[in-house]
Every structure is written in structure tokens, then in C-alpha cells.
Amino acid sequence: MKEDFLHYLWRFKKFDTLNLKTSNNEDITISNVGQYLELAGPDFFNAQITIGNQKWAGNVEIHLKSSDWYVHHHEKDAAYENVILHVVWEHDTEIFRKNNVEIPVLELKKYVDNSALVNYELLMTPKSWIYCEKELNSVDVFVVKNWQERLFFERLERKSKPIEELLVQTNNDWETVLFMLLAKNFGLNTNGDLFFKIANSIPFSIIRKESFEQENLEALLFGNAGLLDEEKEDNYYKDLKFRFSYLSQKYQIERNLFEPVQFFKHRPDNFPTIRLSQLASLYHFEQNLFSKISAIESLYSIYTLFKVSTLDYWQDHYQFDKKSPAKKKMLSKSFVDLIVINTIIPILFAYAKSQGKEISENVIELINKISPEKNAIIDKFSSFGIKSANAFETQSLLQLKNEYCNKSKCLECAIGMELLKNN
Template identity: 65%
Template sequence: MKEDFLHYVWQYKKFDFSNLKTCAGDSVIIVNSGQYLQLAGPDFFNAQIILNEQKWAGNVEIHLKSSDWYLHQHENDTAYDNVILHVVWENDVPIFRKDNNEIPTLELKNYVYKEVLENYLKLKTQKSWIYCENQIKTIDDFALQNWQERLFFERLERKEIPILALLKETENDWEAVLFCMLAKNFGLNTNGEAFLKIAKSIPFSVIRKESFEIENLEAVLFGMSDLIPLEAEDNYAKDIQKRFDYCLQKYQFQKKINPQVQFFKHRPDNFPTIRLAQLAMLYNTYQNLFSKIMAITKTDDFYKLFDISVSNYWQTHYQFDKVSAKKKKKFSKSFIDLLIINTIVPIQFSYAKSQGKEITEVILNIMNSIQFEKNSIVEKFAFFGIKSQNAFETQSLLQLKNEYCNQGKCLNCAIGIQLLKN
């Protein structure tokens, strides 16, 4: 058993509270169980109880054993001076305030409804993947959809954290933030962090000023990524090396990073050379990319926006000095979907918040129109009866698995609470 079960029982009054008595035999009437804030300090704030006909207002602390009070050193924390009731599963030692008065203790194991405890133990019995794997498909659609929406926005708020960090680093330059986040996602899992380092190392003013000439953009990106061969054979490589050296001198910024981009295990279309060439072409095509992206409200318009190719050289190359069959190397639909899910929607969400605008429905419409993601977590949920129809649902399931199931937070989960009620 974990404390979260006792929190649930106390919060939702899943026990017989008609004739409560403390361990000392005093009668207890719960007027208000308090606010469950899940912050530092006591578990429930601003509770009200009547103890032997005297009304008390203060906080309630909950533990599995009363001795946990001393184990957690609450006796030395002034935040616990206003605890009026200690709620425990097992009372093993008396607890005293600093003035040596004993804190009233309520032992819950004598009052919890039998079926509630049985449902909890059934839910928390170890399974092969998640605790509720044999029951989750019984959750009604309405409850599941409401919970998925909350999960989705929780995940979106988590994705907002690195955006806000970049915003601070760039002195509130949203265009620079977009460039860095796009670069990271162009690098995918293998080169994402390397591409982010590259993007952060280039003043966005350089990208902005050189965006009219594709060769200069490519020179800066390839130069900062250490991909230009030291002894190049073809004229293109020699030319962009000269352009890169010129840009370093012109804008007075230095190459201080060693990004170590990887080709290993990538299909040719995902080679870092191709992804950087696509990023360069994107900013060469749109000098006002940020404003365009912020104005789009439909998924089809994103597909049109990203309908671009690479420069002539990279249409016949995957690597420097190695000619290949000509291919325009446009963005695939699945790649654009990844950009929308992991970069564009989070930035739209964050920017709208900063401007005090409400775009919840726009974001939901975009995510509902994107095909569901294919990964092991989504497939496993489908195996247990929760099948996804779109990216909104798959993103919510990723949040559910990573932040609730993996953490054993069944009683912070609407599904777990619903199963306990059943």
C-alpha cells in the first residue's frame, strides 16, 4: 500500500465517517477534509474537524504509519505546526507537537470500506505492462476522452519548458526559438541535440540576413556542423567553405562547438546533410517563417508550407563529393507530422499564451487531423483495447504511460479513480 491510496480515501471520503474516533477515543466529525494541493508541507490544507465537540481548523497530514512523522522529520518543520489531525493506516507510535501535546491520530484501516480496499489491491497487483491493463478497456468513452484532453495539454505544457528556456536565452526572440526547435527536430533522435547545438551557436541575425542566398545558409549550417570535407574535391564544397569563412569574419562569431553529427543507422533521406540542406532551403524560401507558422490553423496548410525541395547540389548528392541519382528529396508527410506535433503546435501554444490568446480549439483540430503515431507504447495500448485514431490520442497516451503508469500514479489518474469507483 502507498500513501496515495490514503490520500484518495480521505479526499473522496471512501470510508465510514459516521462514528469516527481517534486512537485516544475522542469523537471526530469531519466538517471539511481540506484542499489536496500536492505541494510541500501537509497533505490537506484548511481542513475543519470537530474533536470532542470543539471545532478545529488547520491542516491534515497523512502517513502509512504514524512513526513516518518522525521518519520525515516533520517535528523540525514549522510548516507542520498547524496540523490538527494525523491520519494513518497504522498507529504505531504517538506523535507530539513541540509543546508536548499529542496530535490527535485517526487510524483509517478500521473505517475504510472493504470493497474500496479490494478494488485498490486488485488495481495495484503487478501486471505485465501497466496495472490496469486488464480493466482499462472497460472505461467509458466519455471519461476517457476527457482525461485524454487533460493529458494532452499536460504533455504540451511539458514541451513548453525547453521553449521558454530558449526564449530566455534568445532575449525573447521567437523567430530564433523557432529556428532552434526546428533544427532539433530536423535532427530526429540521433542528431537532435547536435542540431540544437548548431542552431544555438549561430546568431539568428545571421540566418535572417543570409536567408536570401541558399549557398550562404548552407555554408553556415554545414560549416558549424563540421560536415564540409577538409580536402574537398568538388567545387561546391570548396565554395561553401569559402562562404563559411567569410561569414565567420563578417559577423564576428566563432565556431566553439563540436556537434558530432551521426550518419550511422540513418536511411539516406535522413542523413544529416540532407536534413540541414532542407532546413537551409526552408529559411531561404520563407524569410518570415515564424509569422506564417503562427497564422496557420489547418493541417493542410502546413503540408503546403513544407512542400519544398533541396538545392540543386543536394538533389544529386547525399554526401559531399559522392554523386547519386537525382532526387528532389522533399519532406515526407510523416516527417511534416513530426514537425507539427513536436515543434509547431508546442510553439503555437506557448506563443498564444504569451499573447493572452486562446487557441485550444485550433490546436485540437490540428492534432485530430494528423494520423496517429506508430510506436511501441501506442501499439501496446491498442493491444489492451485502447486504439488511437489520431495524433491527439497518441500524444495523450504517451503522457499517460510516461507520467502516470510508469510512476505508479494510479490514484492521480482518472482511469485509476474510475476503476476504484467501479
């Protein structure tokens, strides 16, 4: 048994509340269980409880055993001085405040129906992937859909945190932050962190100034990525190398030595050379990109905005000095969808928050129109009966798996609580 089960029992009063007594046989009446904080300090804040003939307002701490109070050194922590009731599963020792006054204890196991414990153990028995995998498709669709909406916004909140940090670093320059986020996502999982470092190493004011020459943007990005460090016979390579040297001196850019870009295990269309060229092309053709994105009202408008390719050289190259069959290398619809999911919607959400506004309905419509993502997590949920119609739902399932299932937070999950109630 884990403490989260006791939190669940107390929070939702899943026990006999009519005949409660302390370990010292005093009557207990619960007027308010308190606010579940999930922070440092007591578990429930500002509860209202009558013990004997005295009504108390204060905090409630919950443990598996009374002695855990001393194991966790609460007797030395002033934050626990206002605890009015110690709720435990098993009472094994008395607990005292600093002034030697005993803290009342409620031993919960005396008041919990055995079926609740059986249901909890059934739910928390390890399965092949997640605890509730065998029962997922039995949960009411309304419960699942409501929970998915909450999960989606939790995920957006999580994604907005690093954006807010970047805004502090850039003095609220939304265009700069967008450039760094786009660079990261153009690099995908393998090169994303490196592309972010590259974007962060080039003042965006320089990107603005040089955006009228696409080759200059490529030179800055390729040079800082370490892709121009060798000697090659390729004329375009020599041109970029010359431009990078000139621009570095012109703007006094100090070259940072980053980890090498990764080509291994990438399909050629995802090679860092191609993605950096497409990023340079985007900023060549679209100045004031954040202003345009913040005014967008349809997914079609985003596809139009991101309808960019590479410079001609890359139409028959994936790497310098190596010719390949000619192919126009446009940003694909599926790639732009990833950009919308991982960059555009999070930054629009953060922007709305900064303006004190709620995220607009058209932004929600955007993600509802994007096809569901394809990955192992989404496929697994589908095999257990939770199928996704769009990216709104797949994003919520990723949040569910990463933040709840992986962390065994079944009793903080609407699905877990529904199963515990219904079993």
C-alpha cells in the same frame, strides 16, 4: 501499500465517515478534507475538521505509520506546525508538536471496507506492461476520452516550459525560438540536441541576413555541425567550406566543438546532411516564419508552407563525394506532421499563454486532423483496446504512459480511479 492509496481514500472519502474517532477516542467530523497540494509540506491544505467539540481549520498530513512523522523529520519543520489531524493506516506511536501538544491521529484502516483494499491490491499487482492492461478496455469510453483531453493539455503545458525559458534567454524573440525548436526537431531523436546547439550558436540575426543565399545558410549550418572539417575534392564541398570561412570571419562567429553528427541507423532521407539542407531551404524561402505560422488556420496551409526540398546538389547525393541515384528530397507529409506536433502546436500554445489567451479551436482542429503516430507505446495501447484515431489521442497516450503508468501514479489517473471504483 503506498501513501497514494491513503491520499485517494482521504481525498474522496472512501471510508466510513460517520463514526470516526481519534486514537484517543475523540469524535471526528470532516467538513472539508482540504486541498490536495502534491507539493512540499502537508498533503492537504486548509481542511475543516471538528475534533471533540472543537472545530479546526488547518492542514492534514498522511502517512502509512504514525512514526513516519519522525522518520521524515516533520517535527523539525515549521511547515507542519499547522497540522490539525495526522491520518495514518497504522497508529504505532503518539506524535507531538514542538510545544509538546499531541497531534490527533486518525487510524484509517479501522474505517475502510476490505473490498477497497482488495481492489487496490488487484489494480497494483504488477502486469507485463502497465498495471491496468487487462482491464483497460472495460473502462467507459466517456471517462477515457475526457481523461485524454486533460492529458493532451498536460503534455502541452510540459512542452511549453522550455519554450518559455528560451523566450527569457532571447528577450522574447519568437522567430529565434522557432528556429531553434525547428532545428532540434529536424535533427530527430539522434541529432536533435546537436542541431539545437548549432542553431543556438548562430545568432538568428545572421540567419536573417544570409537567408537570401541558400548556400550561405548551408555553409553556416554544415560548418557548425563539423561537416566541413575535412579536405575533399568535391567542388560543392569546397564552395561551402570557403563560404563558411568567409562568414565566420565576417560575423566573428566562434566555432564551438560539438559532438559529431550521427549517420548510423538513419534512413538516407534522415541523414543530417539532408535535414540541414532542408532547414536551410525553409529559411531561404520563408522569412518571418513565426509570423506566418501564427496566422495559419489549416493543416493544408502548413503543408504548403513546409513544401521545401534541398539544393540541387543533394538531389543525387546523401553525403559529400558520394553520388547516389537522383531523387527529389522534399519534406514528407509524415515529417511535417511531426513538426506540427512537436514544434508548431507547442509554440502556438506558448504564444497564446503569453498573450493571456486560450489556445484557439483551429489549433485543436489541426492536431485532430493529423494521422495517429506510430510507435511501440501506441501499438501496445492498441493491443489492449485503446485505439487512436488521430495525433491528439496518441499524444495523450504518450503523456499517460510516461507521466502516470511509468511512475505508478494509478491513483492520480482517471482510468485507475475508475477501475478502483468499479472493481
